[in-house]
């Protein structure tokens with residue numbers, strides 16, 4: 001019996017789409033050997049038909065409308081690489097799934113906001129929906145959770161999931177340049193998303209964390225439940241002071257399940273400088289998974305870029321070519337529970353930076369308010385200063401983030417603080 005080729009329709013011919021075309025063209029024999037059937041491209045779609053994309057597209061059909069591409073009879077698998085949580089990406093994905101066709105996508109925004117509905121649609125139509133490339137680029141973290149760790153109760157997933165922010169933070173440290181200068185550098189290098197707030201505001205990484213959290217804990221994707229804080233207010237002084245105490249600052253995602261429910265946060269966090277996360281440089285990603293049977297697993301690799309992201313897309317394509325079928329989030333969508341949000345529940349130490357009016361009793365008033373709020377000070381230091389603003393650094397003993405927020409309101413109300421204090425969590429071991 002002749003095994004039919006798997007015929008792809010690819011919507012989106014940007015960084016990732018071109019990478020996928022390249023792999024299909026360059027590794028045809030390897031893909032056939034590994035999956036037992038040829039993988040071919042029937043037709044493609046993008047906004048601009050005539051743009052030279054550096055790959056030969058002449059043998060493929062063209063569709064202006066990705067929904068039409070998704071519905072073509074001669075497309076067996078729809079590959080969505082346009083991006084955007086709604087609009088054409090969602091419409092075309094829904095069209096393919098409704099027609100019973102498998103979909104592979106790298107679109108974390110779409111999955112973070114519509115993952116549950118899309119998983120239900122996929123399962124109702126007996127169609128696969130795969131998204132390895134949506135989280136941490138080339139790192140096979142979805143596969144690790146769904147397959148390799150299927151026998152574990154996962155207790156915690158953490159990590160650095162936005163390469164741009166890690167580049168900015170490590171570059172600030174190595175160059176001594178302030179945030180604004182390094183942000184401009186990252187922009188010039190083409191690292192930032194079209195809307196840079198998706199990166200530096202922690203939203204892109206929050207999308208990824210919400211997807212992993214759902215798989216890890218068997219819950220419906222809950223992006224709105226992720227506590228988000230971006231890196232915009234991290235100063236070069238914070239980076240230097242953290243380093244002096246043996247820490248580095250990372251945009252760290254943390255998802256954990258406790259008796260109270262699911263905690264999800266994405267925020268700048270101090271991590272020990274000598275830990276694997278502390279040593280992560282540049283645009284690299286790292287995901288740390290903890291399971292009851294396996295213990296801790298650390299995955300590290302390129303979180304973005306043409307080759308790494310296309311590699312993840314092709315892993316999914318190959319699974320579909322092999323006939324593997326798994327529910328999108330590792331268990332049937334109907335069994336995914338609504339997560340109980342338990343944010344700000346787990347106690348941790350905090351780094352506080354504030355600028356005080358340089359007058360008698362100012363520091364004492366801050367210490368008193370913290371003490372009255374039940375926040376215990378571990379370390380405290382006031383730095384040299386030329387003018388009337390006295391920079392003060394405080395490290396607290398572990399306390400609930402919600403208690404600290406309330407205490408900081410009291411600190412501001414004393415009137416001795418200039419501007420808003422900065423509060424960063426120190427990673428829970």
Ligand SMILES: NC(=O)C1=CN([C@@H]2O[C@H](COP(=O)(O)OP(=O)(O)OC[C@H]3O[C@@H](n4cnc5c(N)ncnc54)[C@H](OP(=O)(O)O)[C@@H]3O)[C@@H](O)[C@H]2O)C=CC1
Pocket residue numbers: 011012013014015016017045046047048049051064066081082083084088106107108109133134137303304305306309
């Ligand atoms: N770049 C990366 O490193 C990573 C990207 N991703 C995700 O992969 C997806 C693709 O990203 P990336 O390749 O960087 O994006 P690009 O912006 O480089 O490419 C987007 C592509 O989609 C096409 N497109 C946009 N709107 C439409 C439309 N309405 N109809 C048809 N085609 C359309 C564009 O067409 P045209 O070229 O004509 O403008 C372009 O070819 C996104 O979901 C992104 O979040 C995930 C991990 C890493």
Ligand SMILES: N[C@@H](CCO)C(=O)O
Pocket residue numbers: 136137161162163164165191192193199204303304305
């Ligand atoms: N903007 C993202 C791209 C990959 O998802 C990053 O910097 O990690």
